[in-house]
């Protein structure tokens with residue numbers, strides 16, 4: 001078992017990474033005998049892992065209840081949040097509850113927001129079961145739900161007390177979801193760590209075929225990088241925005257197509273290419289670097305062009321609703337070079353359109 005710590009200003013929490021660790025009660029600390037636990041999951045994840053997690057928590061002496069929200073990005077909603085509140089109230093659970101998010105990023109974000117808001121805040125523990133949630137969404141405390149007009153528009157920063165990553169859960173994950181997770185993995189290399197990017201170039205085929213050792217090293221590196229950024233800037237006042245590379249474009253794709261049609265990681269993959277194209281147009285990123293990013297994403301079986309029929313005119317109004325927009329000005333994460341990102345304060349909309357066009361299927 002490997003442990004990575006997230007060092008916040010006033011406390012720290014562990015990310016425990018290992019295989020077959022969900023059956024071992026000691027990894028669930030700080031949970032202890034007598035605790036009231038509400039496991040939030042969905043039917044798809046529950047059929048594989050709910051019994052194991054519930055049984056281990058009962059061995060520990062916890063009272064265990066569970067609630068399932070429907071599966072899919074289209075259910076990352078206030079209605080799903082309300083299902084969780086109802087289950088908590090029906091169980092007569094109070095402020096001493098721990099909510100456990102057992103699932104991918106959708107379950108993690110909704111359950112996390114429930115923990116942030118139920119009785120003004122109860123303890124949260126994350127058990128991520130997709131590659132994307134293990135390398136990204138379970139760490140750092142962004143929680144929330146979507147609105148029909150924009151992604152993650154309602155939410156809170158709310159940190160978990162621990163994250164338990166069992167990499168063997170990836171064995172049941174559909175391949176398309178593994179590839180979507182690789183988009184966020186590649187993002188870390190592109191924004192923060194050229195050595196990791198080069199490691200990914202060497203080992204992408206091992207990751208695609210779920211090589212256990214390579215996967216664990218990869219998950220560990222991503223968690224270390226995210227933990228460092230979150231420790232510096234927990235609530236995105238500065239540097240944390242770098243984790244948003246490709247997301248302003250990507251969220252526009254997800255919203256335009258209807259949640260769940262393209263996976264988050266797929267939309268971010270194309271969004272990163274658009275950001276890279278813009279960085280090249282600005283004279284920063286070399287064409288060779290853009291091509292390396294495109295090649296790596298393609299090797300991870302990710303899309304590399306905008307969805308069929310979506311035009312630059314479809315992107316811009318949605319991009320203007322991005323949470324990074326300040327006083328009506330777009331703020332985009334761009335690349336100086338591979339491994340070095342920055343926030344561009346006032347992007348020229350015409351240049352943005354040109355970048356979108358480069359990775360689009362229309363002309």
Ligand SMILES: NC(=O)c1ccc[n+]([C@@H]2O[C@H](COP(=O)([O-])OP(=O)(O)OC[C@H]3O[C@@H](n4cnc5c(N)ncnc54)[C@H](O)[C@@H]3O)[C@@H](O)[C@H]2O)c1
Nearest residue numbers: 044104105106107129130132133136137142169172173264
């Ligand atoms: N909070 C953050 O910092 C953050 C970071 C990145 C992404 N996100 C959000 O995360 C969401 C995407 O998360 P995701 O990619 O995990 O998608 P997801 O939660 O929809 O899970 C993908 C699919 O895999 C299934 N699944 C999960 N674990 C499984 C397993 N082990 N075996 C079999 N099936 C399994 C799920 O039921 C679902 O059908 C988006 O809403 C995105 O906005 C949040």
Ligand SMILES: O=C(O)C(=O)C[C@@H](O)[C@H](O)[C@H](O)COP(=O)(O)O
Nearest residue numbers: 136140142151152240243244247323
């Ligand atoms: O943790 C962060 O910070 C991120 O930006 C990680 C992203 O991968 C993630 O998709 C996040 O939910 C996007 O946040 P948002 O603020 O753009 O909604």
Ligand SMILES: [Zn+2]
Nearest residue numbers: 184247264268
């Ligand atoms: Zn993301």
